[in-house]
Amino acid sequence: MLLSVGCQKTHSDVTTVDRVKIGVRPLYLVNDMDESPLKDALQQCQNQQSDITHFSIGHRGAPLFFPEHTQASYQAAADMGAGIIECDVTFTKDKQLVCRHSQCDLHTTTNILQTPLAKQCSKPFISAQDSHNGKASAKCCTSDITLSQLRTLSAKMDGANTAANTINEYVAGTPSFRSDLYSQTKPLLTHQQSIHLFKSLGVKMTPELKQPYVEMPYRGLSQQQLMQQLVDEYKTAQVPASDVFIQSFDLADIDYLIANEPAFAAQAVYLEDRAESAPSSLENQVTPQQLVNKPQLLSPTMSQLKSRGVNIIAPPIWALLSVENNQLVPSAYAKAANKAGLKIIAWSLERSGKLSNGGGWYYQSVASHINNDGDVYKALDVLAKDVGVIGVFSDWPATTTFYANCMGY
Numbered sequence: 001m002l003l004s005v006g007c008q009k010t011h012s013d014v015t016t017v018d019r020v021k022i023g024v025r026p027l028y029l030v031n032d033m034d035e036s037p038l039k040d041a042l043q044q045c046q047n048q049q050s051d052i053t054h055f056s057i058g059h060r061g062a063p064l065f066f067p068e069h070t071q072a073s074y075q076a077a078a079d080m081g082a083g084i085i086e087c088d089v090t091f092t093k094d095k096q097l098v099c100r101h102s103q104c105d106l107h108t109t110t111n112i113l114q115t116p117l118a119k120q121c122s123k124p125f126i127s128a129q130d131s132h133n134g135k136a137s138a139k140c141c142t143s144d145i146t147l148s149q150l151r152t153l154s155a156k157m158d159g160a161n162t163a164a165n166t167i168n169e170y171v172a173g174t175p176s177f178r179s180d181l182y183s184q185t186k187p188l189l190t191h192q193q194s195i196h197l198f199k200s201l202g203v204k205m206t207p208e209l210k211q212p213y214v215e216m217p218y219r220g221l222s223q224q225q226l227m228q229q230l231v232d233e234y235k236t237a238q239v240p241a242s243d244v245f246i247q248s249f250d251l252a253d254i255d256y257l258i259a260n261e262p263a264f265a266a267q268a269v270y271l272e273d274r275a276e277s278a279p280s281s282l283e284n285q286v287t288p289q290q291l292v293n294k295p296q297l298l299s300p301t302m303s304q305l306k307s308r309g310v311n312i313i314a315p316p317i318w319a320l321l322s323v324e325n326n327q328l329v330p331s332a333y334a335k336a337a338n339k340a341g342l343k344i345i346a347w348s349l350e351r352s353g354k355l356s357n358g359g360g361w362y363y364q365s366v367a368s369h370i371n372n373d374g375d376v377y378k379a380l381d382v383l384a385k386d387v388g389v390i391g392v393f394s395d396w397p398a399t400t401t402f403y404a405n406c407m408g409y
Contacts, residue, residue, distance in 0.1 A: 020052060022080060022402045033377055039374075050401050053083050053401055057086065057206060057392060058078070058394070059348045061077045062396055063157075064396040067158075069189060074198070080396070080397040085206070086205075086247075087206075087208075088210055089207045089209050090102070090142050093142075094146045098191060099189045100188070103143055104140065108159060110154060110188065111171065112140045112145075113138055114168070115152070117145055117152070123140075128163050136165070156174075159173035195233060205234075207247065208247035209230055209247070212226075241267075245268070251300075265309060266311060270310050275292050288319075288364075292333040293331070296336070306340045313342050317346050317363065321334075328366055344387060345390060346389045348393040348394060349380065354373060355371070355375050356372055358371070
């Protein structure tokens with residue numbers, strides 16, 4: 001479904017989307033493709049104006065070039081046509097909900113180690129030369145500090161230099177395929193702030209309730225109360241459940257919504273990573289690829305997930321793709337999900353860096369057929385046309401937005 005959103009100033013530095021700006025990257029990727037009918041079709045759309053689309057989901061905003069979960073990253077995702085944008089949700093020491101990919105990632109996504117708050121981190125910085133394994137490390141969690149303290153931090157591009165012997169060296173660890181060009185001081189956002197920002201941008205919302213690193217209940221806060229707190233912040237902001245896609249890797253979180261918040265459960269997203277390790281009930285350990293090839297080994301099965309009220313699953317890209325007769329095709333896992341009537345969202349496009357060496361973790365099942373950056377569209381085309389995904393998370397939403405507009409998704 002494609003939506004046009006008119007331009008309207010909401011406050012001094014946030015606007016709704018007037019004209020989607022796909023920029024140069026999608027056309028670079030198209031030009032890098034091997035010759036094919038798909039390349040020809042995409043080239044025909046190079047001068048086409050793109051509209052915002054729910055098929056394009058901003059994964060943490062647009063973190064390929066902007067610090068994740070910041071206003072700038074979210075604004076960039078909306079500008080690139082993402083119709084749905086993600087706030088990963090965790091909590092502070094005083095039990096306030098904030099947008100962070102992990103409860104314990106402040107040492108890689110903020111400047112906390114360079115501030116007095118470093119002394120409150122769960123694990124202090126240890127240099128490479130002083131560590132037992134030759135790798136620098138630290139562990140700083142949102143639950144180590146209060147919301148007012150978190151507000152004093154600045155966001156940075158996610159990354160750490162594990163060969164570092166000083167804190168400044170450690171925090172300067174942005175992967176080479178990303179950029180620090182737009183990583184000037186960016187404040188961190190609360191979950192409530194993300195809701196109001198997304199409303200002003202005219203996009204739908206997909207919060208992911210992250211799994212706590214602290215023991216639950218935490219200071220009287222249970223996991224169920226945490227989920228309810230998340231839902232209640234949407235209700236308070238008068239956001240309809242139809243505009244919210246709550247995600248979790250914990251099936252118990254989805255079960256809670258099904259039992260207690262059916263309107264939000266209707267499009268809750270069960271994040272699927274079960275194929276990464278064998279279920280404990282299996283006597284013999286099997287590989288992730290074997291589980292993707294034989295999804296009947298997963299417990300619960302696809303049909304059982306559907307029967308308990310799950311409507312949408314979201315596995316990694318590689319779990320949905322396979323190779324047959326020298327072509328990319330839907331995996332057995334994807335076919336089983338479709339047969340059970342489950343809708344599918346894939347994650348995460350544009351997160352592997354350059355694809356010249358097989359695409360890395362996100363393309364592990366089809367690495368033999370991934371050898372250039374343009375192959376991202378080859379994979380995306382199979383996900384859309386053959387697997388039938390309803391949306392794709394991307395670290396650079398313009399890539400997905402361009403494809404969706406060109407192909408009518």
